[in-house]
Amino acid sequence: MILPLVYYPDARLRAKGAPVKAIDDTLRAFARDMLETMEQHEGVGLAAQQVGKALQFAVIDITGIDDEARPSTMTVKGQAVNPEDHMPLFLINPVVTGTKAKERGSEGCLSIPGLRTDVGRSKRVxxxxxxxxxxPLEFEATGLLAVAIQHETDHLHGKLFIDLLTPAERAAVKDELDAIVEKYGPKE
Ligand SMILES: [Zn+2]
Structure with a gap:
C-alpha cells in the first residue's frame, strides 16, 4: 500500500520518533508499505515521520545508484561486504555515530520535493x-549509504537536511523553499 507523504513544513516532520517496541507482523506490514512508498517516489530513503508516524523506523535502498563521488561501502564485523546484499536496509531504533571528518555532497528529500543542495556529513558512520x-545488526558505512543513514536518522529525531544549512545557504534557497511550501503546503 502506498502511503501519503508528509511535506515540509508539516509539523509531523518535527516529531521525535518513539522507539519501536515490537518487531512483529504489524511492523513488517508497515515496512512493506514504507518500501513501496519509497520506490513509488524513486527515493533512496524514507523515514516513518515522512508518512506521519513518529517512530524510530526508516528504510534505505541505494541499489543501482552510481554515485561516483560517494561510492557506498559497508563493513560488517570488520569484513567489507557488498552493500546491495543488505538492501533494502531497515533502520529500527538506530544508534548512529559519525566521524568528525565531514564531506559535502548534494542531498534532497521526498518531503521537500525538488530541492537539492550541498550539506556536510560525516564521512563514515x-x-x-x-x-x-x-x-542485532552492527556495521560501518561510507559514501552515499553513510549520507542516507545520517539523513534518515535525522528524520527520526525531527531534523531535516535544510537545518544543516548556514543562514547564508538557507537564504540562497529561500525562494525555492517558498515555492515548495506554496505547492505542497497546507491549503486554505
Ligand atoms: Zn528526507
Whole structure:
C-alpha cells in the first residue's frame, strides 16, 4: 500500500520518533508499505515521520545508484561486504555515530520535493540497529549509504537536511523553499 507523504513544513516532520517496541507482523506490514512508498517516489530513503508516524523506523535502498563521488561501502564485523546484499536496509531504533571528518555532497528529500543542495556529513558512520527478524545488526558505512543513514536518522529525531544549512545557504534557497511550501503546503 502506498502511503501519503508528509511535506515540509508539516509539523509531523518535527516529531521525535518513539522507539519501536515490537518487531512483529504489524511492523513488517508497515515496512512493506514504507518500501513501496519509497520506490513509488524513486527515493533512496524514507523515514516513518515522512508518512506521519513518529517512530524510530526508516528504510534505505541505494541499489543501482552510481554515485561516483560517494561510492557506498559497508563493513560488517570488520569484513567489507557488498552493500546491495543488505538492501533494502531497515533502520529500527538506530544508534548512529559519525566521524568528525565531514564531506559535502548534494542531498534532497521526498518531503521537500525538488530541492537539492550541498550539506556536510560525516564521512563514515557506525550503526547499531536491529533487522526485521529481530537480529542485532552492527556495521560501518561510507559514501552515499553513510549520507542516507545520517539523513534518515535525522528524520527520526525531527531534523531535516535544510537545518544543516548556514543562514547564508538557507537564504540562497529561500525562494525555492517558498515555492515548495506554496505547492505542497497546507491549503486554505
Ligand atoms: Zn528526507
Amino acid at each position: 557506525t550503526v547499531k540497529t536491529v533487522t526485521l527478524d529481530g537480529e
